[in-house]
Amino acid sequence: MTRPNPIVPTVDFDAEGVQHGFLRLPYSRDDSAWGSVMIPVTVVKNGEGPTALLTGANHGDEYEGPIALMNLARSLSPDQVTGRVIIVPAMNYPAFLAGTRTSPIDRGNMNRSFPGRPDGTVTEKIADFFQRVLLPMADVVLDFHSGGRTLDFLPFCAAHVLPDKRQDAEAFRLVRAFGAPWSVRMLEIDAVGMYDSAAEEMGKVFVTTELGGAGTASATSAGIARRGVRNLLVAAGILRGEVEAGETRWLDMPDGDCFTFAEDGGLIEFLFDLGDRIERGQAVARIWPTGRTGADPVELAARRSGLLAARHVPGLVKPGDCVAVIAVEVDG
Known part of the structure; x- marks a missing residue:
């Protein structure tokens, strides 16, 4: 028999109206023997209709999603909604409070922990609750990401190319409606245990973002997130109103040649800025050795144009770090 998940919601997901509460996960620790991890959640429901599950801080050092979803949770009223909106601004709440990619409790990477375990680590228990309780409720899933403290991205909304072409088409329709400056057909280099895959395998329409990074959120990137989530809810038929039109340009990541990795450690000097065009074979960056002067840098060549x-x-x-991603501009 499958063990039940220990998380106790303080909200009723089927109740009409607005509820602000918590996903309470018992967590016994040195400073609180009967303590809990209290993950904030908001549910807004009005009658029958589709359900949107909106999440941020899957990685705790990515801030556009929490900003947009805190704002939405405060401002969304039932009379604006047809169906249900479930908002979890900080999915990996311990990591969010610590400002780290992974949980300070168990070093768990939420986006590599699915389907999770009800008797596992704190991160695995949260993943299991999403896998077995929240995802089955959802029709549409939007999971906000950005580059965190170690990457910076052109601000884009994205979905994966999927075998189910109905699911694929609906995901990219919502990507277009989100209205980020860039829209991407996404390739993952490490997809095992991902929230994305868990949702897609259930047949859910899954949309994600990379809206900047560098360990912060700018006024521009936060604005893209706030406008985009409302656009997506309108396009999904859940939020009343009109999609706020914005121009988007499409990018594709067709294969592993999009990614450039460091084989040496050192001081990195980029030779291009975000959005610049690079030709195959050109040096994207140089890595200078830090142990001595007078030594030549190692150049990292682009494996494709884009x-x-x-x-x-x-x-x-450090050796093994992804230092650059090159995408190909395509027709939308």
Whole structure:
């Protein structure tokens, strides 16, 4: 028999109106023997209709999603909604409070922990609750991401190319409606255990973002997130109103040649900025050795032509770090 998940919601997901509460996860620790992790949640429901599940801080050092979803949770009223909106501004709440990508409790990466375990670590228990309780309720899932403390992205909304073409088409329709400056056909380099895959395998329409990064949110990136989530809810038939039109340009990440990795550690010097065009074979960046002067840098060559869509942020890199992502501009 499958063990029940220990998380106790303080909201009723089927009740009409607005509820602000918590997903309470018992967590016994040195400073609180009968303590809990209290994950904020808002539910807005009005009659019958589709359900949107909106999440931020899947990685705790990514801030556009929490900003947009805190704002939405405060301002959304039932008379604006047909159906239900479930808002979890900080999915990996311990990581969010610590400002880290992974949980300070168990080092768990939420986006590599699905389907989770009800008797596992804190991160696995949260993943299991989403897998077995929240995702089955949802029709549409929007999971906000940005580059965190180690990457910076062109601000884009994205979905994955899927075998189910109905699911695929609806996801990209909502990507277009989101209205980020860039829209991407997404390729993952490490998809095992992802929230994305868990939702898509259930047949849910899944949309995600990368809206900047560098360990902060700008006025521009937060504004894109706030406008985009409302656009998506309108396009999904859940929120009354009109989509606020905005121009978007489309990018594709067709294969592994989009990614450039460091094989050496050192001081990184980028030779292009985000949005610049790079030709195959050109040096994207140089890595200078830090142990001595007078030594030549190592140059990192682009393996395909395209636009610089993401770059490593800290000035020092380690072997194995992804230092650049090059995407190809395509027709929408």
